[in-house]
Amino acid sequence: MPTISFTEVSRDFALKTGEFHALDRVSLDIHDGEFITVVGPSGCGKSTLMNIAAGLLDATGGTVTVDGEPVHGPSPERGVIFQQYALFPWMTVRKNVEFGLRIAGVGRRERAKTALRIIDLVGLGDFADALPKTLSGGMKQRCAIARAYAVDPKVLLMDEPFGALDALTRVQMQDSLLETWNRDRRTVMFITHDVDEAVYLANRVVVMAARPGRIHRVIPVDLPYPRTEKMRLSAEFADLRREVWNAVYHQPASSERTTP
């Protein structure tokens, strides 16, 4: 049974200029332990798709289920990582990471233990009592990842999490993320606009097209994990990269599909 299952999911926005089809009957199954990346031009609805899975946005048609349960509103079962980090600026790293545990009613001692373990895991051990404003972008995102992990979610939904980071930090973050993922093989849905990143991380790359937002192609990445720098520079990677690139940047002229 797939972990995340989108069935004919549509989302329309009413605009002054008329209806805007952000998503048009998108169906996608993400399997248990799979790492899916979603790429596409801006306006293809990739973030909308993720927000629907997160329960932050309602679909106007179709259903999303996670582990067979239909999604209604957000839940700590689905950890979300935002591009803008979304750390609570008045809380230290430790308090941020403890937030979800506190909501879940975990006791103080247990909370501190879990938080510190995960903060160490993401390499912020020396910064547990630092405020977010003193952290670099990469460190903020590590903290946000730690916060999502703390409540032990079934799936991770990541919305261009490394989009605001510089190229070097981004590569380091990708490797850290894969390292963690390799350990627990949690299901991940990862939105990005970076073709390299999409190929490097994924089991399968989902390429979306815009107007209306829909799935254009699904490209499997048959490279073994753990992925290495050597792999990133290999011919197979270059081929896959080219294939995804073409799928993203040379899409057939967009047209409103006629309903069957």
Add this chain to the structure above:
Amino acid sequence: MSEDTKPARPGGASPDTAEAPSAPGTTAKAPTGRRIPLPKPSSVLLSLCSAALGLLVWIGLTKSGIEDLPGPWAVAKRGAELVEDGTLFDDMGASLRRVLTGYLLGVALAIPVGFAMGWYPIVRRLIDPWIQFFRMVPPLAIIPLAILTMGIDEKPKVFVIFLAAFLSSVVSTYQGVVSVDSTLVNAARVLGAKDRQVFIGVVVPASTPFILVGMRIGLGASWATVVAAELIAAQSGLGFRMQQAQLYYDLPTIFVQLIAIGAIGLVMDRLLLLAERRLTGWQERR
């Protein structure tokens, strides 16, 4: 896996020192915006210079022959007398009591009302037009009405101050609530927070900077209002004493009151500023 943590670590393991001055060049980038450094003589020295400059201007004005303008010495002497016979502190006490009563009542009502307006759009629609209307009426303009309906004792003055404090705090509180970053609210919701927890855990702390700014503006408005109200109708207080001095052509007393009003206002503002720094030091200032 912590390679990227190096550039932002300005000087050792303690991130709390990140804002402390560090040698330029050792830090890749400062985490907060920093002012352009000016050559910095000690601030005590500067304050003294500033005071001396003010006194010089004052003495100059006295010497320039403005009719009956008292010099610093005459004012200081009168001030000492007023301190000695207790009137100055009694007057300060009376004014401060009015301000603090009205101000605290105003803020105490403004914060819940502001939160309600920010959180429930219906409440905002109902209340906001009235607040905008009363904001356009200077609180002092309410005094004649307040005296007629509430009598001549403390009530009308406290009420006017209450109004001044309420109006400036309520607007900033609801502005604070509506401008809470929706990503933060979403971040709390995906971690399982329900409405109440989002409100207490995110909306309240995220809007404190706005509330404190409103409280500072409100305090300034309250202080200005109390003095003016005492000039119009009071039997005690700094404004009342000044008004009496005017009747007796007692300029040194007027000066003493003016200095007291300015000094108290300044001290109160500094205290709130200090509280603001304490409570909202987490903000990323750009």
